[in-house]
């Protein structure tokens with residue numbers, strides 16, 4: 001049973017790696033970014049509330065995400081493992097997740113931080129060209145990452161659950177490192 005939390009700055013390759021690994025391990029890839037983008041595309045009530053935050057590179061308010069993550073991790077397919085990609089994004093989400101996993105009687109193996117220098121991140125995101133990948137929004141996302149998400153790395157380090165991987169390598173090389181962590 002594998003349960004992993006993927007951390008890392010925007011463009012670090014969380015989504016790319018989580019998708020590959022989840023397919024390989026036949027477990028769900030749960031991406032809060034994907035859930036929000038799909039809600040925005042379908043103009044659901046969640047999407048309408050989240051859109052302006054995502055477009056500006058801000059974090060969507062916690063109250064829009066917490067119940068959603070609770071329901072998703074309680075689904076039958078999540079009982080055989082999962083990769084959580086993009087959640088938690090701040091310490092309050094990390095604290096929530098810690099309590100939620102206790103409640104659901106689940107644990108996790110590691111929080112994995114994909115480490116990539118800023119200049120590489122900006123190049124990748126501009127190359128991808130998603131709606132929220134313009135230069136101004138990317139800079140804001142990086143700033144939000146430093147202020148809100150980096151403390152989450154310390155949160156997991158203090159709990160001895162953190163693994164750091166160099167994400168500034170080819171997709172295959174990063175996947176290999178992740179596969180080794182899963183096997184360890």
Ligand code: B4P
Pocket residue numbers: 008009010011012013014015016017031032033034036053054055057058059060061065085086087088089093124125127128141167168169170171174
């Ligand atoms: P996310 O969807 O989580 O996206 P991301 O951080 O931008 O990207 P990721 O790291 O997954 O990069 P990817 O693999 O795609 O968040 C988007 C927004 O949603 C946030 O700004 C926020 O507003 C909101 N949100 C999400 N979760 C939230 C939460 N919990 N709370 C509040 N708000 C939340 O890779 C990027 C590019 O790099 C791709 O083009 C890829 O092909 C390329 N790439 C990947 N790996 C590579 C490699 N090894 N070498 C070269 N290129 C590579």
